[in-house]
Amino acid sequence: MPGRHTGLLFALPALFVLALLVAYPIVYTVILSVTDLGGSFNGTENFRNVLAARATPRAFQNTLWWVGGSIVFQVVLGTATAILLNRDFFGRSTVRAIAVIPWVVPGIVAATTWAWMFHTEFGIINYMLTGPGIIDEPVGWLTGRHTVMPAMIAINVWKLFPFVAIMVLAGLQSIPKDLYEAARMDGATFWDEVRYITLPQVRPVIVAVTLLLVIWALNHITTIYAITRGGPANLTLITPIQIFRLGFESFQFNEAAALSVMFFMVAMVIVALYIRFLASEGEIGR
Amino acid sequence: MTARGRIATYGAAGLVVVVCLFPFLWMIISSIKVLTELYTIPPTWIPEAPTLGNYATVLFDSNIPRYFLNSVVISVGSTGLALILAIFASYGFARFQFRGKTYYQSFILVGQLLPTAAIIVPLFITLRYLDLVNTYLGLILVYMIVTLPLSVWMLTSYFKAIPRELEEAAIIDGASRLGVLFRITLPLSLPGLVAVMVYAFVTTWNEFIFALCFATDSSVKTLPIGLAEFTTEFNTDWGAVMAASVIMTVPIAILFLSMQKYFVGGMMAGATKG
Numbered sequence: 001m002p003g004r005h006t007g008l009l010f011a012l013p014a015l016f017v018l019a020l021l022v023a024y025p026i027v028y029t030v031i032l033s034v035t036d037l038g039g040s041f042n043g044t045e046n047f048r049n050v051l052a053a054r055a056t057p058r059a060f061q062n063t064l065w066w067v068g069g070s071i072v073f074q075v076v077l078g079t080a081t082a083i084l085l086n087r088d089f090f091g092r093s094t095v096r097a098i099a100v101i102p103w104v105v106p107g108i109v110a111a112t113t114w115a116w117m118f119h120t121e122f123g124i125i126n127y128m129l130t131g132p133g134i135i136d137e138p139v140g141w142l143t144g145r146h147t148v149m150p151a152m153i154a155i156n157v158w159k160l161f162p163f164v165a166i167m168v169l170a171g172l173q174s175i176p177k178d179l180y181e182a183a184r185m186d187g188a189t190f191w192d193e194v195r196y197i198t199l200p201q202v203r204p205v206i207v208a209v210t211l212l213l214v215i216w217a218l219n220h221i222t223t224i225y226a227i228t229r230g231g232p233a234n235l236t237l238i239t240p241i242q243i244f245r246l247g248f249e250s251f252q253f254n255e256a257a258a259l260s261v262m263f264f265m266v267a268m269v270i271v272a273l274y275i276r277f278l279a280s281e282g283e284i285g286r
Numbered sequence: 287m288t289a290r291g292r293i294a295t296y297g298a299a300g301l302v303v304v305v306c307l308f309p310f311l312w313m314i315i316s317s318i319k320v321l322t323e324l325y326t327i328p329p330t331w332i333p334e335a336p337t338l339g340n341y342a343t344v345l346f347d348s349n350i351p352r353y354f355l356n357s358v359v360i361s362v363g364s365t366g367l368a369l370i371l372a373i374f375a376s377y378g379f380a381r382f383q384f385r386g387k388t389y390y391q392s393f394i395l396v397g398q399l400l401p402t403a404a405i406i407v408p409l410f411i412t413l414r415y416l417d418l419v420n421t422y423l424g425l426i427l428v429y430m431i432v433t434l435p436l437s438v439w440m441l442t443s444y445f446k447a448i449p450r451e452l453e454e455a456a457i458i459d460g461a462s463r464l465g466v467l468f469r470i471t472l473p474l475s476l477p478g479l480v481a482v483m484v485y486a487f488v489t490t491w492n493e494f495i496f497a498l499c500f501a502t503d504s505s506v507k508t509l510p511i512g513l514a515e516f517t518t519e520f521n522t523d524w525g526a527v528m529a530a531s532v533i534m535t536v537p538i539a540i541l542f543l544s545m546q547k548y549f550v551g552g553m554m555a556g557a558t559k560g
Contacts (some may be wrong), residue, residue, distance in 0.1 A: 004384060004385075005377040005384060006378070006382055006384075006424070006463065007379070007381065007382025007383065007384040007387065008373060008378065008382075008385075008386075008390075009378070010374045010377050010378025010379075010382070011374070011375040011378035011379060011390060012373065012376060013375070014371040014374065014375035014394070014434060014438060015369050015375070015390060015393070015394070016393060017371060017427070017430050017434065018397045018431070018434060019395070019396075019437070020398045021409070021427065021428065021430055021431050022396070022400060022405070022431060024408075024412065025405040025409050025412060026383055026404075026405065026408075028408035028411065028412065029404065029405065029407065029408045032407065032408060032411075081302055083543050084295065084298050084299060084302065084376045087295055087408035089292070089295050089296060089299060091299070092299075095299045095303055096533060097300060097543075098301075098302070098303050098306050098307060098420075099302050099306055100542075101306050101307070101310070101542075102306050102309075102543050104488060104536065104538060105310075105492075105535055106491065106492040106509075106510060106534055106535065106538065107492055107494060107510075108492070108510040108533045109313075109513065109534055109535050110309070110512060110526050111512075112513060112516075112528075112531055113310075113312065113528070113531055114309060115315045115517065116312075116313075116314060116316060116524050116527070116528065117309065119524075121325075121327065122327065122329060123327055124312055124325065127327070127328050127329050131328070139415065158305070162306070163559055170513075171349075190291065192508075195400075196478075212399075215399050215401075218401055219400075219401050219402045219403060221402070221403060221494065222493045222494040222495065222510075223496075225494075225498075225514075226494070226514050226517065239403070240401065240402070240403030241403075243403045243404065243406070243407070243493070244403060244406065244498075246311050247406060247407040247410070248406075248410075248498075248499055253407050253411070256407045257408070260403070260404040260405070260407060261404075263401055263403065263404050264401060264404040267399075267400075267401040267404065268358055269481045271399045271400075274399065275392055275395060275396075278395075
């Protein structure tokens with residue numbers, strides 16, 4: 001029998017590195033958030049300053065839009081793609097391989113390529129839409145009030161629906177075939193099967209993936225920062241970008257820390273839900 | 287499948303292929319167009335005068351080659367470090383029972399899910415204190431946050447899938463714990479190790495925000511930052527940007543296409559245990 005601590009010894013180096021890089025900074029953020037530049041305690045002043053800034057509620061609202069819009073389309077399109085890729089057709093494995101590509105490609109490459117495609121004057125998207133007369137004149141996708149956030153969400157959906165598709169596909173493949181056969185005997189159509197067998201069976205996967213996507217969307221900076229920096233007029237400013245700008249553009253480390261603490265609390269509620277869900281599915285601690 | 291069902295299936299499959307591939311196609315087409323052709327209305331589908339000029343600009347008149355080298359060093363370094371740490375940690379989690387194991391596993395998972403933006407400021411101050419801002423080592427260490435948790439998670443499930451009896455037999459024959467790990471468990475979990483390596487390499491190669499914060503000097507800047515710099519200049523040279531995008535995507539494409547089986551399998555093992 002191995003000693004009682006052998007397992008822990010194996011895990012210790014990784015735990016130490018993560019503690020240094022994760023636990024310590026979290027504690028340090030809290031300290032920064034309640035001190036001033038000179039390091040003396042100033043209570044809730046940083047928090048009040050941050051909350052008073054006009055950008056903060058704006059960013060919060062944008063973050064909700066960003067997360068909500070991304071998740072809905074990612075999950076729906078991803079699940080639909082998974083159902084498609086689970087059907088039997090010629091060339092399926094090739095389509096499966098291709099469908100993963102947007103997810104693997106560097107986020108910054110996706111951002112720049114889409115920025116070029118969304119270009120108002122020379123972008124291919126405006127050309128394809130004006131050509132057949134779907135729209136009358138070129139749209140300023142990345143500068144317009146009503147189009148810039150949807151454009152960002154579209155890029156994020158394109159980038160991550162493949163991830164949902166792979167995960168759900170894995171779930172679909174574990175559904176026993178005889179369930180479908182039984183349903184077909186009873187005269188079920190394709191849509192009946194989707195509704196009464198497929199979706200209920202992959203529900204746990206979809207829930208887990210959705211929570212993961214929420215967390216990723218909350219953490220996401222690359223796409224928006226690379227294309228708009230949060231502009232125009234803060235229309236695409238989401239909280240993570242606001243933190244970055246406060247800290248690394250205005251060098252207001254203490255206010256950035258205060259905002260981080262608030263952001264962190266919200267994110268941790270979702271993470272806690274995710275971990276509880278995984279635990280209830282028996283993924284942890286076996 | 288009915289005829290109508292079949293048409294719908296192929297139609298949908300075609301749509302997925304177009305949606306996924308079109309941006310890359312357009313990226314490649316744009317990268318071999320001359321400047322005047324990039325800025326013509328309507329855009330041309332096939333370049334009239336294909337050129338490698340944009341690639342020449344990127345390779346000889348920009349910092350991109352240097353950033354490419356930085357990216358390679360940092361990605362290889364952090365992949366190696368993550369792999370070593372993850373092998374030991376995963377083995378500990380997969381094969382032993384110890385007090386607080388669930389707690390430690392959750393802690394590792396939290397690392398993966400942590401809002402990156404919330405810790406960039408204190409991480410920056412920590413790195414500055416350790417004199418690691420603008421160093422390879424600094425970025426390699428910081429990338430443990432993004433690679434280590436999922437690596438541990440994936441490898442743990444791989445190790446669990448290997449029959450315990452194999453190891454027990456070796457221990458009866460007098461092998462040590464480490465001997466068992468290196469001579470039996472690791473060779474058997476090669477697909478898992480490959481998956482972890484590909485995952486860690488791809489993630490660090492693509493990482494943007496940490497590099498943006500902690501690598502501000504061109505001696506350590508990585509490719510994603512270089513690409514972002516290209517687009518921020520007042521007059522964006524879209525031909526060069528697209529060429530740089532192609533250059534940045536190629537290593538990932540090669541790695542991914544050759545290792546795809548492992549990568550997707552490993553991701554599924556890590557995230558859903560499918």
